[in-house]
Amino acid sequence: MSVDTVSMTGWGRTAPTTALRFRPRTYEEAAVAVTGRGPRGVVARGLGRAHGDAAQNAGGSVVDMTGLDRVHAVDAVGGVVACDAGVSLHRLIEALLPLGWFLPVTPATRYVTVGGAIGSDLHGTGHRTAGSFTRHVRSLELLTADGSVRRVVPGTDLFDATAGGLGLTGVILSATLSLLPVTTSLMSVDTERAADLDAALAGLAAGGAAYESARIDLMARGRATGRAVLIRGEHVPVDALPARARRTALAFRPGKLPPVPAYVPEGLLGRAPAALLGELRFRGARAARAGRLQRISAFFHPLDALPGWNRLHGPGGFVQYQCAVGDGQEEVLHRIVQRLARRRCPAFHAVLQRLGAGGPGWLSFPVPGWSLSFGLPAGLPGLGRLLDLFDDETAAAGGRVCLAKDARMRPSAPAAMYPRLPDFRALRGELDPEGAFRSDLSRRLAL
Amino acid sequence: MKNAFGAPQSLLVLGGTSEIGLATARRLIARRTRVVRLAGRPSPALERAAAGLRELGAEVHTVAFDALDPGSHEEVLGKVFAEGDTDMVLLAFGVHGDQIRDEEEPLGAVEVAQTNYTGAVCAGLVCAGALQAQGHGSLVVLSSAAGARARRADFIYGSSKAGLDAFAQGLGDALHGTGVHVMVVRPGAVRTRPARRGESPLVTTPGAVADAIVTGLRRRSETVWVPGPLRAVAAALRLVPRPLYRRLPVR
């Protein structure tokens, strides 16, 4: 097993810390890394796509799971896959799509591991109907502090603590997942302009499609504040394709651009480019356009075509913010969008979406209602205070802020947002009294 | 832990009565800092400083620490780090000395050198080791623009800061990639009252230095000049021929 000392950050590239990185290739090696941990504990890491400091552990050990990447078995009839936790969703889609199966929950990037997907209980734009990632987990194997392995199934406290548990209950070694049947690798996509935030909210509330989200132009001001492009998608059934296209109906061919260079100066994604991009996206979308065919990769993961795009924010990195509030609390979203627009914050990739019923995960993010997410350059003056204010408003409305993406919350904030946090702490106290599993996030927020 | 904006949750100020140190602590408490340790020679002033910060809502401890006793640094600072993570260390102690007197009484000059340089080297290394072991943290070293090029008027002080500055830069390079961030801060002449009209724009205040430190933390800067234009002035002064430099008016 290779072991080295490296400095790590999350995808936002803020707050680097150094740890001993273990790269196990077998479950036994993973157990050695956990039992041989130092006084500063250990945490699992997947592909490091969490934006904040969830998958780093200053001065301690980090178990990089990406070497544990075997797909054990695929039940191509029943739609079930068993695989190691280090397998990426990209690999799974590559293997499963030609067999007519897809992942029931897909985040905005394929480059996350199954372990990371469970650890942050991913949600996709189809949350309203599909729920979050762990709803589709049939069982998982969890390596605990003493080096033993437990099989964990839904309906148990340990499962509910591990689903969205940010790696703090143990290292997930493998999982068995249920899949979604598809007959093509294409999506039928409808886009529609929404002139302001109210129109976007109304458009999403109407609902109907399997996958729905609104890309908000946060640079637009005045009457256009919160204008958006609504995007709705459905899997295309094979009989809707022309005969010639049916032969390759399930092909998976993601396109890829050359990676972003290692060094990009600060401020490349400033106000002017953000405004321009927002304008282009809004104008570029036709007022209403139905039934456009798009590949699965282009529909779900457009950013994956540009490897290392997080470097575009320059060496200062960026901060991702995602909050959720219930129905009837739209006023909070209005206030947040208005403040961002008024301050001309160069937000990129602002997405509004519907959330359906929450899962059982104690620290899992989704609650029924709305979710709003966006990224901002970490160097923006006054950003810390602004986001604290958003936290307060969200908490006051009974909502919550996503922990897997957090890099800046106040330690007092999660208790107000996650009512099951005391249960989570109690379970950890019993299962892992020494606090073997620790991360920078858990230290910062005293989870 | 520091957050994405470089704001620490726990702070250790070496030189706990330093105006710049306290101004920085006040600003950081307004952000994320909850635990502050003020290290210095036990005195009523140190306790007063601690009480002042407590009023702002932080948990404040005082630590008996003497820069002139390097032999005790490992033990004293080791205890501080053993109590929990220290996300930021601000090395703020230093004495100005009295140039004219110190030229006549070399032992006075030695004390300036021992405090500003020897003491800081020792405490700096001890803290660097502890920060490295915890895998994260910032070490902020208060140098001085006077160290950029020694002047006739205060070269004893200036040379001690020049030594400290070179040490801190080297330490920053040594710790590059370890998760520990070293930031060298070079203020111009620091006045505790606001600058008067007509006074040189290169004069600064503890508050301004503290603001620059907070910004530097956010940007993970390696060197910070306060005020900013001082960087260019110092670069220009370095090029002035000696016969001329010697005769420059002294502020």
Ligand SMILES: Cc1cc2nc3c(=O)[nH]c(=O)nc-3n(C[C@H](O)[C@H](O)[C@H](O)COP(=O)(O)OP(=O)(O)OC[C@H]3O[C@@H](n4cnc5c(N)ncnc54)[C@H](O)[C@@H]3O)c2cc1C
């Ligand atoms: C471009 C982009 C788009 C995204 N879109 C979405 C989205 O649409 N919806 C959404 O929910 N999230 C989204 N995310 C967030 C991201 O998907 C999650 O943070 C995910 O957890 C990252 O997976 P990873 O494998 O990279 O895990 P890491 O970032 O390495 O780790 C994330 C967390 O999971 C834990 N973990 C990882 N592996 C294991 C394991 N084997 N056992 C136990 N714990 C483990 C870690 O300890 C850590 O707490 C997005 C991120 C990016 C960069």
